[in-house]
Amino acid sequence: MSVTTPPAATTRPSQSPRVHWRHRLAERGVDGQLWLLAPAVLFVVLLFLYPFFYGLGLSFQPTEGGPFSDYARFFGDAYQRGTIWTTLGLALPAALLNVLASVPIAYRMRGRFRGKRLVTILLVVPITLGTVLTAQGLLNFLGPTGWFNRVLLALHLTDEPVRLVHNYWGVFFSLIITGFPFAFLLVLSYLSGIDPTLERAAATLGAGWWQRFRAVTLPLLMPGLATTFCLTFVLAFSVFPSAVLVGNPAGETRVISIAAYQAAYEQYDYPYASAIAMVMGFIELVIISVVLLARTRLYTGSSGGKG
Amino acid sequence: MRVTAPDFSQLRLDGVSRRFGSQDALTGLDLTIQAGEFIALLGPSGCGKSTALNCLAGLLPLTAGSIWQDERRVDTLPPERRGFGMVFQNYALFPHMSVRANVAFGLRMRRLPRDEIRRRTTEAIRLVHLEEHADKLPGQLSGGQQQRVAIARAVVLEPSLVLMDEPLSNLDAKLRLEMRTEIRRLHQSLGLTTVYVTHDQEEALSLADRLVVLRAGRVQQIGSPQTLHTRPANWHVADFMGYRNLWPMRAQSAQGALVEVEADGFRLVGDPVGDIAPGEAVMAGVRPEDVRVDDPGEAATNTMPAEIEVVEYQGRELAAEARTAAGIRVHLRTDRRVAPGDMVALIIDPQRLLIFPNDSDEQPSGPLVDEVGTRLEEPGLVG
Ligand SMILES: Nc1ncnc2c1ncn2[C@@H]1O[C@H](COP(=O)(O)OP(=O)(O)O)[C@@H](O)[C@H]1O
Numbered sequence: 001m002s003v004t005t006p007p008a009a010t011t012r013p014s015q016s017p018r019v020h021w022r023h024r025l026a027e028r029g030v031d032g033q034l035w036l037l038a039p040a041v042l043f044v045v046l047l048f049l050y051p052f053f054y055g056l057g058l059s060f061q062p063t064e065g066g067p068f069s070d071y072a073r074f075f076g077d078a079y080q081r082g083t084i085w086t087t088l089g090l091a092l093p094a095a096l097l098n099v100l101a102s103v104p105i106a107y108r109m110r111g112r113f114r115g116k117r118l119v120t121i122l123l124v125v126p127i128t129l130g131t132v133l134t135a136q137g138l139l140n141f142l143g144p145t146g147w148f149n150r151v152l153l154a155l156h157l158t159d160e161p162v163r164l165v166h167n168y169w170g171v172f173f174s175l176i177i178t179g180f181p182f183a184f185l186l187v188l189s190y191l192s193g194i195d196p197t198l199e200r201a202a203a204t205l206g207a208g209w210w211q212r213f214r215a216v217t218l219p220l221l222m223p224g225l226a227t228t229f230c231l232t233f234v235l236a237f238s239v240f241p242s243a244v245l246v247g248n249p250a251g252e253t254r255v256i257s258i259a260a261y262q263a264a265y266e267q268y269d270y271p272y273a274s275a276i277a278m279v280m281g282f283i284e285l286v287i288i289s290v291v292l293l294a295r296t297r298l299y300t301g302s303s304g305g306k307g
Numbered sequence: 308m309r310v311t312a313p314d315f316s317q318l319r320l321d322g323v324s325r326r327f328g329s330q331d332a333l334t335g336l337d338l339t340i341q342a343g344e345f346i347a348l349l350g351p352s353g354c355g356k357s358t359a360l361n362c363l364a365g366l367l368p369l370t371a372g373s374i375w376q377d378e379r380r381v382d383t384l385p386p387e388r389r390g391f392g393m394v395f396q397n398y399a400l401f402p403h404m405s406v407r408a409n410v411a412f413g414l415r416m417r418r419l420p421r422d423e424i425r426r427r428t429t430e431a432i433r434l435v436h437l438e439e440h441a442d443k444l445p446g447q448l449s450g451g452q453q454q455r456v457a458i459a460r461a462v463v464l465e466p467s468l469v470l471m472d473e474p475l476s477n478l479d480a481k482l483r484l485e486m487r488t489e490i491r492r493l494h495q496s497l498g499l500t501t502v503y504v505t506h507d508q509e510e511a512l513s514l515a516d517r518l519v520v521l522r523a524g525r526v527q528q529i530g531s532p533q534t535l536h537t538r539p540a541n542w543h544v545a546d547f548m549g550y551r552n553l554w555p556m557r558a559q560s561a562q563g564a565l566v567e568v569e570a571d572g573f574r575l576v577g578d579p580v581g582d583i584a585p586g587e588a589v590m591a592g593v594r595p596e597d598v599r600v601d602d603p604g605e606a607a608t609n610t611m612p613a614e615i616e617v618v619e620y621q622g623r624e625l626a627a628e629a630r631t632a633a634g635i636r637v638h639l640r641t642d643r644r645v646a647p648g649d650m651v652a653l654i655i656d657p658q659r660l661l662i663f664p665n666d667s668d669e670q671p672s673g674p675l676v677d678e679v680g681t682r683l684e685e686p687g688l689v690g
Pocket residue numbers: 327331332350351352353354355356357358359
């Protein structure tokens with residue numbers, strides 16, 4: 001102890017509460033190792049909390065009207081309000097499809113087999129491409145004169161090119177291509193966390209593969225799927241580049257981030273843009289809360305794929 | 308639960324083999340199991356016991372051989388169509404289901420009527436004394452209770468064969484004894500045909516009707532507990548069955564039905580297992596409890612002067628380690644109050660000293676002679 005030695009008689013009474021206090025903190029996980037969190041905390045404060053509260057404050061200081069007038073303006077304008085539904089219409093199905101498509105593929109890819117690494121790399125490569133390159137590829141492949149339409153035309157399956165870019169579908173495909181690898185990797189790791197002997201036990205009890213999946217693996221995987229859904233949903237909800245590049249940013253893919261961008265960088269109305277960003281964050285929060293609330297009703301103990 | 312009338316008379320394993328890459332985990336296992344029998348597969352870790360059990364359960368495809376249930380070939384069936392129950396070492400209980408749901412799982416998969424499922428589940432839970440815990444999740448139970456659930460879950464289906472893979476190895480010593488009795492009781496009251504895997508020879512001896520000893524994927528011996536205890540087929544089996552004293556020696560001459568063996572001028576007379584020609588390398592084996600301790604005295608057959616070196620207290624008896632004048636270490640058990648440093652005479656009944664042919668260069672599991680230890684001078688052992 002670094003305490004300078006006082007007379008022996010007073011040492012005991014003064015030290016014992018101090019020790020107790022340390023023990024009590026240690027019991028709750030408060031100890032020196034907590035300092036390891038310092039860089040992360042600093043990072044979160046500087047790059048997330050500060051801008052967030054700055055934006056929140058700004059959104060209540062509109063250039064004209066009361067503190068809530070920018071929110072009223074957003075919700076009062078059907079053209080602006082509609083971006084919420086446009087964005088949800090893209091992000092919810094895309095996130096759902098990413099999660100649902102990951103499950104069978106990851107399920108098949110559990111365990112070891114020849115060429116697993118190659119398949120994983122192929123499935124995950126789109127992460128490295130980035131949105132712009134993906135958009136470029138989509139335009140070349142699915143565009144009116146792209147390979148896809150040329151094949152369809154050559155096979156006389158269609159008389160005129162199918163429109164798959166510069167509309168809803170272009171953005172949707174882009175969200176799948178960039179979101180799927182994330183969902184797949186997450187689901188694969190959740191699946192690997194489930195003890196494989198459980199399915200073997202189920203097999204010896206007479207369960208066929210579908211019953212094993214349905215009654216044993218899926219319930220243990222569900223919490224992980226919920227988490228995965230939330231993450232891919234957030235990725236998809238803030239879609240911006242692909243909505244502009246392979247979508248129709250003035251019409252059917254005018255997502256909420258475009259509305260915020262226009263407010264900020266075309267009208268230079270930062271308080272209004274902040275208000276739109278706050279609305280965006282709030283909607284994400286609502287969806288995530290609903291999903292995570294449902295998740296608490298699931299089994300999340302050991303040998304479940306955690307989550 | 309009622310005693311099941313077995314729906315088959317025998318299960319036959321015919322040259323069952325399994326390779327992993329270039330490694331043979333199990334080679335040519337031939338075994339016929341009668342209905343109602345309790346078979347123990349016994350062997351050191353890595354010898355292929357789990358592989359054999361998984362092949363039986365259908366969780367591992369065979370590389371060669373076949374499995375027959377009477378005239379029905381079962382090795383081509385998937386596990387869910389074999390109707391064998393299995394108890395896993397780590398219990399493998401479904402963590403998200405209550406005890407009741409775990410036990411009912413197999414019945415539900417069979418789409419039995421709801422009230423029959425309820426009745427049989429309740430009965431199986433009562434059989435393993437878990438009535439108060441029926442609605443808990445497995446994570447809320449102790450290891451012993453979890454293993455009881457696993458057993459109930461397997462036997463509730465009244466399977467034609469129950470497979471158990473080291474079911475007690477995760478439990479503490481006291482619980483292991485209790486559960487051992489419980490498993491034996493269940494086997495007797497339900498008449499379940501059981502294949503039980505263990506690396507614990509005591510467990511195997513106490514439970515099984517017949518033992519199959521495996522080593523490096525090959526069957527070493529199949530026999531009753533008594534046979535394995537008193538006449539192991541080779542020194543590997545002996546090593547595993549508690550013959551802690553195994554001394555590499557050389558055969559000298561036959562003496563009637565017995566044979567005289569020698570090492571470094573140290574001579575013993577023992578009972579040969581199999582044919583042994585003079586001059587052949589042999590392994591002489593004796594259990595610690597068959598080494599008798601007496602006061603040092605006259606030289607006589609199979610009597611060795613020795614000094615006690617280590618003594619372990621084991622209740623009524625002492626387990627001790629002694630070193631003979633020739634430097635050979637002897638494990639023994641005795642109820643004499645010996646102490647380290649005591650000079651004694653060790654006597655081995657020639658009928659209890661088994662002489663095995665020693666075909667390999669392998670060493671038994673325990674070290675024989677202390678390599679750095681100095682040998683005592685006097686080589687004179689009486690023969
Ligand atoms: N899936 C596997 N892949 C490769 N080798 C395996 C596999 N399972 C078991 N083995 C090998 O087969 C041998 C027998 O294993 P096992 O049957 O598990 O032994 P045990 O008697 O301890 O149950 C071991 O040497 C082990 O390394």
